[in-house]
Amino acid sequence: MDTQTTTIDELKSGFSGDVLVPGDPAYDEARQVWNAMIDRRPTLIARCESTEDVMAAVRFASDKGLPVSIRGGGHNVAGHAVCDTGVMVDLSKMRSVRVDPDKRIAYADGGATWADMDAATQVFGLATPGGLISETGVAGLTLSGGFGYLRGQHGLSIDNLLAADVVTADGRLTRASATENPDLLWALKGGGGNFGIVVRFEFALHPVGPEVFFVAPIYAMEDGPGPIRAWRDYISQHDEALAMICEFSTVPEDDEFPQQYWGKKVFALVAVVTGDLDAAEELARPLRELGPLVTDFSGRMPYAEVQRLFDAQTPFATMRCYWKALYLADLPDEMIDLAMANAKAAPSPNTISSLWNMGHGVRAVAAEATAFGDRSMGWMYSADGVWADAADDAANIAWARASWLKAEPFGHEGRAYLNFPGHGEDDTLTRAAFGDGYDRLARIKAQYDPHNMFRFNQNITPAG
Numbered sequence: 001m002d003t004q005t006t007t008i009d010e011l012k013s014g015f016s017g018d019v020l021v022p023g024d025p026a027y028d029e030a031r032q033v034w035n036a037m038i039d040r041r042p043t044l045i046a047r048c049e050s051t052e053d054v055m056a057a058v059r060f061a062s063d064k065g066l067p068v069s070i071r072g073g074g075h076n077v078a079g080h081a082v083c084d085t086g087v088m089v090d091l092s093k094m095r096s097v098r099v100d101p102d103k104r105i106a107y108a109d110g111g112a113t114w115a116d117m118d119a120a121t122q123v124f125g126l127a128t129p130g131g132l133i134s135e136t137g138v139a140g141l142t143l144s145g146g147f148g149y150l151r152g153q154h155g156l157s158i159d160n161l162l163a164a165d166v167v168t169a170d171g172r173l174t175r176a177s178a179t180e181n182p183d184l185l186w187a188l189k190g191g192g193g194n195f196g197i198v199v200r201f202e203f204a205l206h207p208v209g210p211e212v213f214f215v216a217p218i219y220a221m222e223d224g225p226g227p228i229r230a231w232r233d234y235i236s237q238h239d240e241a242l243a244m245i246c247e248f249s250t251v252p253e254d255d256e257f258p259q260q261y262w263g264k265k266v267f268a269l270v271a272v273v274t275g276d277l278d279a280a281e282e283l284a285r286p287l288r289e290l291g292p293l294v295t296d297f298s299g300r301m302p303y304a305e306v307q308r309l310f311d312a313q314t315p316f317a318t319m320r321c322y323w324k325a326l327y328l329a330d331l332p333d334e335m336i337d338l339a340m341a342n343a344k345a346a347p348s349p350n351t352i353s354s355l356w357n358m359g360h361g362v363r364a365v366a367a368e369a370t371a372f373g374d375r376s377m378g379w380m381y382s383a384d385g386v387w388a389d390a391a392d393d394a395a396n397i398a399w400a401r402a403s404w405l406k407a408e409p410f411g412h413e414g415r416a417y418l419n420f421p422g423h424g425e426d427d428t429l430t431r432a433a434f435g436d437g438y439d440r441l442a443r444i445k446a447q448y449d450p451h452n453m454f455r456f457n458q459n460i461t462p463a464g
């Protein structure tokens with residue numbers, strides 16, 4: 001067969017999944033991603049069911065000179081999973097997770113979600129650090145870092161990545177591990193989807209739960225910043241067990257909240273504490289006594305249930321979104337005041353914003369150990385615009401960007417978390433995020449993807 005003339009019919013023959021083109025009944029549903037603002041039309045969608053499908057789709061794209069976007073869980077806020085004019089390689093049907101409880105390793109397909117991961121690992125009372133929402137993809141979240149509840153003890157998701165099987169731009173399957181192509185494994189630990197399509201991840205597992213102590217006292221913003229200041233001071237002394245998020249939001253009209261607070265701005269101090277649950281409850285107690293409470297959702301519950309708690313607030317392909325984060329050197333009172341003022345000014349009641357401490361496990365990893373780079377920042381701030389109507393796009397994007405810009409004076413070396421990238425318009429952030437590691441990443445990119453086939457991401461330009 002002349003590879004230059006591979007037709008769609010030839011791709012379809014021997015393909016286990018679906019090959020979709022504009023006009024096919026399933027095409028429009030398949031190109032949807034989590035952010036309802038994203039409306040792109042790939043030339044072809046390869047909905048893969050096997051590694052062979054992924055290899056065939058990449059070879060097809062290569063023959064045609066088309067770029068490739070990669071869909072894992074479809075949750076990237078910039079919508080990087082879907083492209084205009086290019087091949088969308090969709091892994092949403094490749095979601096199996098296998099666990100070896102003796103070796104404490106999970107083997108996850110490239111399209112698995114954190115719900116798939118937790119369901120498989122919690123059977124054995126094991127887990128690896130994921131994110132805060134179970135429907136996000138293991139792939140996208142991991143490849144740019146991965147911040148979740150377990151980071152205090154076990155670091156970022158990438159810090160637990162042992163190996164990966166990757167389909168590179170030449171359509172071949174390559175292994176990345178400590179002994180095989182270790183440079184590629186290093187690059188996958190923070191370098192995003194730049195180097196190929198990961199069809200299988202291997203993660204180290206740790207004993208977690210199944211029952212954990214969930215911490216979630218909620219305070220009213222009208223009562224002032226006192227609880228956040230006390231929270232900052234307390235968790236800074238306990239950041240192995242307490243890797244937390246202070247989340248600002250608006251109380252919904254929901255009977256779970258006292259009616260007097262409906263529509264008011266609040267913040268929740270959220271953590272998952274593992275291990276001995278009496279000790280966990282005692283450790284969390286001061287955080288639940290920092291002032292008058294709106295309510296308190298703290299309690300013992302299964303880890304997998306905690307992971308799903310906020311899923312309903314973030315339904316797929318429903319809300320319009322623009323999220324933008326930066327790292328903070330520290331968390332002075334002035335930054336807390338700014339975060340509160342920004343939250344009060346949010347134009348949409350669906351918007352959230354948040355302060356995250358790094359946690360011991362994140363800071364313990366050396367800068368050069370992963371492509372993610374330096375870990376010396378103390379905190380992260382994220383302004384996450386979420387709204388319903390297209391007519392409100394400009395106001396909500398302007399709010400997120402203004403909140404982010406106002407926080408810049410408190411920033412850490414101009415670095416940002418690349419998984420909360422706005423809509424990907426600030427190119428210079430990618431270089432800044434990688435710091436000294438950028439040139440090494442560019443060389444590895446040139447080795448595995450010299451023509452930048454995988455360019456719908458926080459893109460690294462191939463060296464040379």
Ligand SMILES: Cc1cc2nc3c(=O)[nH]c(=O)nc-3n(C[C@H](O)[C@H](O)[C@H](O)COP(=O)(O)OP(=O)(O)OC[C@H]3O[C@@H](n4cnc5c(N)ncnc54)[C@H](O)[C@@H]3O)c2cc1C
Pocket residue numbers: 033034069070071072073074075076077079080081082091110111130131132133135136137138139140141142143145146147148192193194196197198199314419420456457
């Ligand atoms: C509701 C919500 C909650 C979130 N919570 C957290 C959180 O708690 N912690 C956190 O750290 N982040 C969080 N994020 C951010 C999240 O990590 C990113 O949006 C991430 O890109 C999602 O991964 P995905 O696989 O679902 O995305 P997708 O949109 O499918 O993919 C995003 C990009 O990842 C790459 N990619 C995806 N799959 C593969 C693959 N198999 N091989 C190679 N590259 C691939 C590609 O470059 C792709 O363009 C959240 C996002 C949302 C929308």
